[in-house]
Amino acid sequence: MAAYPPTPQTTPTRYRERARYDRQTVHRILDESLVCHLGYVHDGRPVVLPTTHARVDDTLYIHGSTGSGPMLAARLSGLPVCVTVTLVDALVLARSAMHHSLNYRSVVALGTARVVDDPAEKARAFNALLDHIWLGRAADCRPPNARELAATAVLALNLVEVSAKVRDGGVADDTEDLDLPHWAGVVPLTLTPGTPIPDRNVEVPLPAYLR
């Protein structure tokens, strides 16, 4: 589990102490994020679309549809992409306006994405995408048929040029501000799954992996 080597693109211009390159940190953030933001260039202009993703070892799979712009472009010769995920962990309320912040963990992955054509790899990618939504679902649903497989496309990005950025801890006010009469502190944020709501006519009991 060596670290990803930093490159000029993955070295932040500010807050360099927040950068992380170790695989464990990068992988955990990617695995915990439910959505990614897929950036690519179309007619010279930036496009950023939210979609779902899943990581298998050092490959990031990105969900798409066969006829969409990025998929058509990627089919030709690969698509230069920037895939970014962000988890917000807390609000940081400082005594000074300047030091208001968020605690967050983000990953930026750069590279050229390819369309997954090999049927075995595509099946593995689908299973990973399903289990990324909720672990256990890939084994507990009807697999895609030929028509569904043809309609869905998956991009793959090798994790090579990738970095994480982490802001954690408390308020970072300057010393001369510490006595100001403003409340300062951190408000933690938690993304919580609620009680599963069954679809109409579901007679199967709630599976153990959802309890």
Add this chain to the structure above:
Amino acid sequence: MAAYPPTPQTTPTRYRERARYDRQTVHRILDESLVCHLGYVHDGRPVVLPTTHARVDDTLYIHGSTGSGPMLAARLSGLPVCVTVTLVDALVLARSAMHHSLNYRSVVALGTARVVDDPAEKARAFNALLDHIWLGRAADCRPPNARELAATAVLALNLVEVSAKVRDGGVADDTEDLDLPHWAGVVPLTLTPGTPIPDRNVEVPLPAYLR
């Protein structure tokens, strides 16, 4: 409150019924999202960075730092950007692999961002960014001094070419799959603020707006 006019770029190629152009829907999603993903083109390649934002009427303000790549580029002649925010509301677990999905609300805003230079507008933008983190903070902290103002940059994007996309409701399995022996339903997700944790030496009581 007329709707934003759709353009080819803001008309989805799939799931067109999920597109929304009314200002109320677009504004609510922008206002509820804690972070945005700012996409721009650097040396012909896409870059997507998470940052904070705030909306004032039909202007989206985006937080940055003076020396950063996008700010330097924007200073020349404006920066073509795509700003995307995404809220995830639920996991949608279907009987078929194909119909697994997320309930989400996203906004994509396209255009050319400018650097905010006017001091009065910059002050308004800062206040909006602070109140976006938690309503009430702009009036309850030390305002930025000249050095801090100079170090922080704000981009402004006029909301003109903008659309929302909303997936809500339940499972959308095909009729022939409804009797399959797989549990199907929706798992709601909620982002919940926890108990505020005061910084060391804070003697000010917790303000009413945080209770």
